[in-house]
Amino acid sequence: MSHITLDPGDLFAVPASSPRDMRGPRVGPQPSLWDKLLRRPAPAPSASPWGTITEAHEIAPGVMWFRANARSGYRLSPRRQKALPRSMRTVDGWYEDTTEWAAVAVVFANIFDEMPAGGEASGRSLYELGKETLKHWRPEAFEGWFETSLDMDEIWSLPVMRFHRLHADRWMALGSFHASYGYVIEAGGPRPHVRAKRGGDPPYGAVTGLPRAEIRRFAVEVGELHQGRGKPFLIDPDRHAEIAIEEDAVLA
Incomplete structure (x- = not known):
């Protein structure tokens, strides 16, 4: 599976800088769903496990999207962290943008199903992409969360199995x-x-x-x-x- 960038530049618009700006007439296209959901966390953390944070937005209470020097992903508040099964949590509450983020996307489906994925996954939601990513790299977590069973032929063809072979x-x-x-x-x-x-x-x-x-x-x-x-x-x-x-x- 090729790497999907979760944060294409046209996906995140900077929120209005003041209430007056938010109420005033807007020039250009109408705000996307991303524009309506995104807001800066207060206070925004300055560092992540991947270095200094260069951009951060709170897409829902306790769910922060961030971009750091080398990676991007999500950070969960302690309360949001407890919503994930223990087997799907990271210890530090940070979820990088390759595979860890998928656990956040499937658990908080009501948030991520409303957010469009970009790049090669354009036309799908981040929830759909997260579900696929979880299946590809954490099939045991996928089976547990969705209460299903994958057959052996399907498991054998997953990227995580191909990687180990x-x-x-x-x-x-x-x-x-x-x-x-x-x-x-x-x-x-x-x-x-x-x-x-x-x-x-x-x-x-x-x-x-x-x-x-x-x-x-x-x-x-x-x-x-x-x-x-x-x-x-x-x-x-x-x-x-x-x-x-x-x-x-x-x-x-």
Whole structure:
């Protein structure tokens, strides 16, 4: 599946700067649904896991769309975060624009079904695109949320399965970012690392039925992990040094 940009430039119009501007006559086309929904959160956060926020709009109470230096996506308030099933939440409440955002779109269908998608998905709503994205990359979450079952032929053809087959000989970080990330104590201080398994872990991993398959640890910086969020994180042995540690050397 090709990457869909969620925020084409013509999709977000800057809200009127004052009540007078909002009441006055408008020049040009009538406001789109996006124009009516978007408003600046107060106060708007200045930073995200992907760097400084350059633009932010609250599309509904507690649901903020943002653009950062490298990525865009959504941030949920604590109350909105609780509306998502635990299995679909991110720990930090931020949802990047590749796959994580799909959980927000399907749970808050009443909001995202009214918002048009742009780019290659033009003519569809963000809810429809989110539903498809969730199915492609988190089929177990898709089945749980929509109370359905996918047949094996369909599951085998999904992008997440193709990704794991393509990289069956690569080391992949296990679990989510927050579940797989830790520190190892060294002379120079705590050093970040991830746990990884060749081919990934079930249910998507190419090597299944091997619960005791070898697990190794690699040094990966926090910023790089955040940049790679949304899809399985692949270890590059040329950049991510393997580290050997004792169990009592790991910090929670």
